[in-house]
Amino acid sequence: MPKNKTQYESEQVAGNGLLHRRLFLSGGMALVGAGFLGVKQAQAANPTDFPDWMRVEGSSAGEYGLRSSHESDVVRLVNPRQGAVAIASGSRTPLERLEGMITPNALHFERHHSGIPDINPDQHRLMLHGMVQRPLSFSMDALHRYPMETRTHFIECSGNSRALNAANPVQGTAGSLHGLLSCTEWTGIPLAILLDEAGLDPSASWLLAEGADAAAMSRSIPLDKALDDALLVLYQNGEAIRPSNGYPLRLLVPGYEGNANVKWLRRLKVTDAPTMTRDETSKYTDLLADGTSRMFSLNLESKSVITSPSGGQQMNGPGLYQISGLAWSGHGRITKVEVSADGGLSWAEAALSGPVHSKSLTRFRLPWRWNGNESILMSRATDETGFIQPTRQQIFAKWGTRFGYHTNSIQCWGISGTGEVNNVYI
Numbered sequence: 001m002p003k004n005k006t007q008y009e010s011e012q013v014a015g016n017g018l019l020h021r022r023l024f025l026s027g028g029m030a031l032v033g034a035g036f037l038g039v040k041q042a043q044a045a046n047p048t049d050f051p052d053w054m055r056v057e058g059s060s061a062g063e064y065g066l067r068s069s070h071e072s073d074v075v076r077l078v079n080p081r082q083g084a085v086a087i088a089s090g091s092r093t094p095l096e097r098l099e100g101m102i103t104p105n106a107l108h109f110e111r112h113h114s115g116i117p118d119i120n121p122d123q124h125r126l127m128l129h130g131m132v133q134r135p136l137s138f139s140m141d142a143l144h145r146y147p148m149e150t151r152t153h154f155i156e157c158s159g160n161s162r163a164l165n166a167a168n169p170v171q172g173t174a175g176s177l178h179g180l181l182s183c184t185e186w187t188g189i190p191l192a193i194l195l196d197e198a199g200l201d202p203s204a205s206w207l208l209a210e211g212a213d214a215a216a217m218s219r220s221i222p223l224d225k226a227l228d229d230a231l232l233v234l235y236q237n238g239e240a241i242r243p244s245n246g247y248p249l250r251l252l253v254p255g256y257e258g259n260a261n262v263k264w265l266r267r268l269k270v271t272d273a274p275t276m277t278r279d280e281t282s283k284y285t286d287l288l289a290d291g292t293s294r295m296f297s298l299n300l301e302s303k304s305v306i307t308s309p310s311g312g313q314q315m316n317g318p319g320l321y322q323i324s325g326l327a328w329s330g331h332g333r334i335t336k337v338e339v340s341a342d343g344g345l346s347w348a349e350a351a352l353s354g355p356v357h358s359k360s361l362t363r364f365r366l367p368w369r370w371n372g373n374e375s376i377l378m379s380r381a382t383d384e385t386g387f388i389q390p391t392r393q394q395i396f397a398k399w400g401t402r403f404g405y406h407t408n409s410i411q412c413w414g415i416s417g418t419g420e421v422n423n424v425y426i
């Protein structure tokens with residue numbers, strides 16, 4: 001390990017040009033050689049060279065903000081229209097166009113089994129019944145009086161990244177391949193408070209959560225999880241949760257597969273067994289090699305993806321780059337992300353951008369000097385349980401090749417000699 005600043009600056013820490021993660025912090029970029037991101041040295045500027053927009057008054061303040069018109073191409077990738085539109089309805093977050101760990105509300109991915117209901121919060125009620133001493137019904141006004149907590153968590157559809165199961169690499173962007181994934185600062189009521197108020201039957205062990213959409217989508221949640229860290233979410237990044245993400249009330253089960261986070265929540269029924277709903281029997285289960293099915297695999301495992309450079313992008317000539325990406329785990333905090341630039345022959349530890357929250361997206365970054373040759377970039381996440389993100393081969397060896405959910409294998413980005421970035425298998 002390097003001991004002083006000068007060593008960080010010059011040291012290549014893994015094969016094919018990966019540099020020490022502290023390089024940017026130590027301010028040693030100049031020593032690494034010419035060409036950061038291939039950008040030419042900025043030209044000397046004249047302080048009285050005023051741009052046009054400094055010569056006229058700007059526009060006025062507005063009631064609800066809009067982004068720059070120059071950023072209007074940063075959009076979700078909406079599922080192509082199919083026969084049953086609402087049933088197939090969904091959209092993906094453009095991961096490669098965002099930085100940090102928070103997903104702006106307008107770019108949160110969406111998955112709707114029967115479209116987005118238009119719910120009047122004054123008429124919406126949450127029922128809590130089943131194996132409880134006091135069945136309860138809450139208006140939204142009543143819920144807003146309960147103690148709340150604010151926490152940062154990701155939601156990922158367990159069908160995310162399914163493209164990596166295909167026999168041949170599917171070409172696409174980080175967002176099109178992995179964008180059923182978003183991360184939010186959620187605010188809501190710990191579910192344990194309401195369960196305590198209702199009074200749980202001692203033999204209760206599960207919970208049925210049902211949405212107020214036309215699908216009445218429902219899932220069974222183990223009571224232990226509900227009492228541990230489940231939230232009834234009212235706010236998304238500080239404002240009321242958006243209709244597409246569950247307005248006015250959603251269940252958040254941190255680290256569980258997306259489907260279990262029931263939107264437009266209208267009913268919680270306490271039970272002593274899973275209800276075996278459609279989405280936990282015919283869907284969101286994994287067919288194993290022996291023909292049996294893996295069910296209730298609710299917690300998502302360590303995973304990561306490099307978002308820059310990533311699929312569909314074009315390198316701007318050899319030189320210094322900052323590799324940037326996202327890592328996450330449904331089991332807790334990310335403790336380590338390693339990056340390879342030589343297809344997994346050697347690995348360097350990336351810097352994690354703090355604070356690192358539990359069951360949240362974590363941004364990682366690592367400097368890389370690309371020599372212009374063909375390269376294969378990979379990232380590998382480890383979480384606080386010590387679980388290491390597997391390769392495609394390792395996943396197939398463990399679960400067979402017939403499963404369709406919960407893919408968390410390592411994404412490999414191949415960089416050609418001309419700088420094109422593609423999805424590749426090794």
Ligand SMILES: Nc1nc2c(c(=O)[nH]1)N[C@H]1C(S)=C(S)[C@@H](COP(=O)(O)O)O[C@H]1N2
Pocket residue numbers: 108109110111112113114155156157158210211212213215216217244245246257258259260261262263264
């Ligand atoms: N009521 C209801 N809840 C739902 C769904 C739904 O269609 N109806 N879709 C589920 C699925 S499959 C996923 S992946 C997540 C997606 O959450 P998002 O649309 O807020 O990203 O919501 C889940 N909760």
Ligand SMILES: [Mo]
Pocket residue numbers: 111156157158159258259
């Ligand atoms: Mo999903």
